[in-house]
Amino acid sequence: MTTSEFPHQRTLGFPTALLRPPLAALVLLTCRPGGARGCALPRNQAQLSRDNLVLLGQMRRLSPFFCLRDRRDFGFPRNLLEGGRLQQAQAAAVLQQLLQQIFNLLLAERAPAPWSPALLAGLGAGLHLLQLSHDCWFQLVALYLEVKLYFQDIRLYLQEKGHSDCAWEIVRLEIMRSLSSTVTLQDRIGIKDGDLGSP
Numbered sequence: 001m002t003t004s005e006f007p008h009q010r011t012l013g014f015p016t017a018l019l020r021p022p023l024a025a026l027v028l029l030t031c032r033p034g035g036a037r038g039c040a041l042p043r044n045q046a047q048l049s050r051d052n053l054v055l056l057g058q059m060r061r062l063s064p065f066f067c068l069r070d071r072r073d074f075g076f077p078r079n080l081l082e083g084g085r086l087q088q089a090q091a092a093a094v095l096q097q098l099l100q101q102i103f104n105l106l107l108a109e110r111a112p113a114p115w116s117p118a119l120l121a122g123l124g125a126g127l128h129l130l131q132l133s134h135d136c137w138f139q140l141v142a143l144y145l146e147v148k149l150y151f152q153d154i155r156l157y158l159q160e161k162g163h164s165d166c167a168w169e170i171v172r173l174e175i176m177r178s179l180s181s182t183v184t185l186q187d188r189i190g191i192k193d194g195d196l197g198s199p
Helices: 016-030 045-058 064-070 088-108 116-129 134-139 141-160 165-188
Strands: none
Touching: 045 116, 045 165, 064 165, 088 116, 088 141, 088 165, 141 165
């Protein structure tokens, strides 16, 4: 497979996926066990994530069957969510950054009007709860870069496809997969509703 098949990567001058393994290693080095101050997930965050998944599921505009030719592997950084090594700080940062990037994507990339307002409201509710401290992000900067690269690929894909309905359907499914991964993460490390209540 040649790089010409991936103009969204060629625009950056190199495949962004190549950056991900070293960034993931840096995340695990900088995010030491015990977490960081100001990085706890708040009460009801897992339920908000599930509510956003329900909204995304209801907002399908056309059958994915008609968009098979538009499928793309965006390289979701699953290595950040697997292996049982994540602490509460990383989990909070992954979720916060995913919500922020999805929110920005829907605002900036001409998301289909019939489904973006309700989803923006749900994402905004989650972001309001996830106000991570500066100290937290100083320790988790590599994780931030990892997630940002992932969404950069998604934005370039939408531009390449002219923000078509099929392109947005592919992105909707991708967002559902990424959010679903964070819910699984929260359940795996024991961050459930009421476990980490906000003051």
